[in-house]
Amino acid sequence: MSHAMGSGSRTTLRTFEFGKTYVVRPKGKHQATIIWLHGLGDNGLSSSQLLESLPLPNIKWICPTAPTRPVAILGGFPCTAWFDVGELSEDGPDDWEGLDASATHIANLLSTEPADVKVAIGGFSMGAAIALYSATCFAIGRYGNDIPYPVNLRTVVGLSGWLPGSRTLRNKIEVSHEATRRATSLPILLCHGISDDVILYKYGEKSAQSLCSAGFRYVAFKSYEGLGHYTIPREMDEVCTWLSSRLGLEGSS
Helix, strand or coil, X not given: CEEEEEECCEEEEEEEXXXXXXXXXXXXXXXXEEEEECCCCCCHHHHHHHHCCCCCCCEEEEECCCCEEEEHHHCCXXXXXXXXXXXXXXXXXXXXXXXXXXXXXXXXXXXXXXXXXXXXXXXECHHHHHHHHHHHHHHHCECCCCCECCCCEEEEXXXXXXXXXXXXXXXHHHCCHHHHHHHHHCCEEEEEECCCCCCCHHHHHHHHHHHHHCCCCCEEEEEECCCCCCCCHHHHHHHHHHHHHHCCCXXXX
């Protein structure tokens, strides 16, 4: 599936070819649909394999694959990436065009879900960055390019990630009562390994602080001693507990 985004007065148009989308069907009653986003250089298949083993029978998982594109941090080497990135932190310049293209692709995948099904977004590393960017688009009510954001997100989960666009976020939310209300209502779970040497722990911590200061009142930040840039069962258990309670799934405590 391709998605083309214009960018203001520039005449060049970048086209993003998204890879294959993998779906894990719910084993029980379908109550929620969650998009899960992989990290840099990975694909939707590996996400689906991780998620199908989780004890969440009421969730349908949609695992898209990012476009293959040249990535600045890899010296222009092409690999799967949700947006271009020069450094893996919130200090680098933001590729707004790439961010909006991926956030739009993800929201479009969720917009066809039944009205009574709750929808959410989660991800790992660069996937977590796009999940958090989607959370900010939901709160503000539009993408960075001012096109309206179409989905009512119920929760967002970010593992070992960072928040793109953090420097301007507070200003964009404070000017609108509606944006402030949406930010206040959206529960966000952030998890980060203290020993992460790819996306440093301090960037995860800073992202949580940026979200809180912008008006997201419902941010949980969990840190894991000795954890590097990967997931562990204890962390995924925490994710399962969070999703069950925040989405009000049947059979959850």
